[in-house]
Amino acid sequence: MENQIEIKNLTKSFGSHVVLKDVNLNIPSQKIFGIIGESGSGKTTLLKTIIGFWHFDNGQIMYEGRNLEKDRNFIKQIVGFATQDNCVYPKLTVKENLEYFGSLSNVPSGTLKGNIEKVIRFVNLQDSTNKLAENLSGGMQRRLDIACALVHNPKILILDEPTEDLDPLLRRDILNLIRKINLNETTVIITSHLLHEAEQLCDNIAILHQGCVLKYGSPEHLKDSYTKDEEIHLITKNKNYDKLIKLLKNKQKVSNIEKLGRKIVIYTKEAEPILSLLLSELKKEKDRIIQIDVRRPSLGEVFENLIKKSDGVKKGEQASNNNQEKL
């Protein structure tokens, strides 16, 4: 797997406020790469820095072996960018917006016409070609924004929180569109704070916290690095879990058991034998299963855990610094 973008030791600050600290990332070609983090973690700054909108303080950004600082125009040519603000002119029609941005991106006029038709079909805006952008619905405007980012046929599409402010149906549409774009061999980089969405969509994910990349890799890799356990979520009719907890507590393959409201969660390295044990025990107790799930830990849990760890380390470092200062 070839890395299309390589970010090394990237640091960016606004005045005295450091927004990105020593960021290192390798973004593979033709994959969907997600950057997740809380609001204010530096996601948008990272995106805007890697497209050359912001000048960075330190580090290096390489696109297909070319340095961003030296080949800015080449990189602008191969990158498409869509923000959460819908960067289109409200007073221009769908077609005019695409013509305008296509022309700015040096698409020859002969090719541009074809590109526009293709991209309009692609984002499913055929019926709104001559509508002013301001008259489009929120979802259509977002699709137009993505279309503008695609009109010059970029190799890399960067989307900053593309599903922000959209209802679930529109969100699903956009996610499907992103998958469709990726199927056309376009590398997609997206940011989101909706972790389940990123988990579903992305091939690789970087977790950003306070300007630092805490971890990045495939969702599975991230989960594995957190725990190898599987989770059995169980709800029974009688909800008499004490006997089950007592029974499972001493089993070697069970790492932990938690009672969370109406359900219990059993963490285990092997779910199958535990499941058969549970079924036989419930049969014996004449209880009935209302719901049972076997899951890996969610990305949310991984994210939460990593942030807690990071904050803990920072607090520790701070305390040690304070102690040293006291000494």
Added chain:
Amino acid sequence: MNKLLTIIKKNFKILIRSKSSALIIIFGPLLLILLVGTAFNTASLYDIKVGTYSSAYSELSESIITKLQDEQYKVIKTESQDNCINGVKSGIYHLCVIFPPNLEIKEGAENLVEIYVDQSRMNLVYAIKSSITSKVSSRSKEISTGLTGIIVSQLEESAKSLEEKKATLSSLRASTGNIGSKINSLVSTSKDITESINTTYDELAQLEELNLKQQNVSGSYYKGMKILIEALKVEMRLFNSSTSTISQNSENLLTDIASYTDNIRDIETTTSKIIQDVNAIQVKDVESIVSPIKTETKTVTAERTHINYLFPTLIMIVIMFVSLLLSSITVIREKLSPAYFRNFISPTSSFLFIFGTYLTNILIIVLQVAIVLGVMLFIQPEMSTTLLNLGAAVLIITSVFILLGMIVGYLFSSEETATVGAISLGTILLFFSNTIIPLETLPIWIKQIVDYNLFVVSDNILRALILFKQPLQQIYILITYTVIFIVLIAIIYKASNEIYNIKRHLKGK
């Protein structure tokens, strides 16, 4: 080039599709010029109200009022001097004229007519003041002409009479001379008589002596002879005495006649001098004496209506405000547009966006000015001689103001503040120009700065071209401004975008 056209096309579409912009910025100035042009297409002052007061109006003051009424002024007689003056303060009257009671021409009369004006209405006050003063002066001149006419005619009449009497004086002097000569002759005759008497007397004495020697002459004859001789002597003495008196009196008379002759000669000389002096007066024409120097204000331009004089300034005001507002609004709208960010990340030079904005604005404004000039050219075909220079001047003037407006747009961060900024800037430039108050009223050091006011320089250029058909002047100042503004835009564009983007970023946009 293709990109540039795309940017311009996009700017035009956005401007036209934004109804308020299209109406206010594109059609507004044309409408403004149409309205102003129609309103000022006259050469008169209308509805000027003059308040007057006099405790006793005289025939003369009434004649001045009639003269004012004949000139289309509305004259209102007030009840008191205070009413009249307060009327000016409250704007009821444009000015107040106070006549002295019983204004008439008489010995020692002061005849001071007071005119009260509202100095705060600077643009109007000079026009009205000079108009009213000229009307009052005109009546005063009429009176003065009459009086002077009488003096001049009397003087001429006197000179003529003296001239006529000059001959009489000469004849009188000649007659006196004759009389003198005759008296001289009389004196001489008298002397001759005296001599004859003396001779006769001597002869009588000889006769007496002879008579004495002639003894034979009878006594009675002798006595008779002696008596006769004695009587003759007495008579002779009396005659001699009378002759002496005549002679004496004649000599006195001669002295008197000489004195009279001298007096007559003096009168003659004085009369000649008076006649000569009267004749020496070169100007006897009353009009010339009353107004030895006449002033007549002639315009250096063809005299037409107000709009002709206003046209360059009107064009300038439109160019300035439309350029400042249009360019600042175009820039700020672009900056505030959500699509602005996409422009930044496109492989297009910033210069193209700036140049595209400039070209869009200049195309709109030049089109507007071209329409106005076209209409003006139809009304005033002689303007065609300077059309090329006018075109060049309009282009550079518009460019400078557009660049200035763009600077305003890049400096401010909202449409409202940019609009206020552009209007304020335009107002300052307009205020420190001849349009509102004469620049000559400013202190010299401020005037020296204001002479480089963009509006003043541009207005001067257009006035020289439109009113006086002169070649392009002071254009180098505008070129200097253009260069400075381009450099400033390059600096401000970079800096303001950086700041603006950081602000947006910090706001989370």
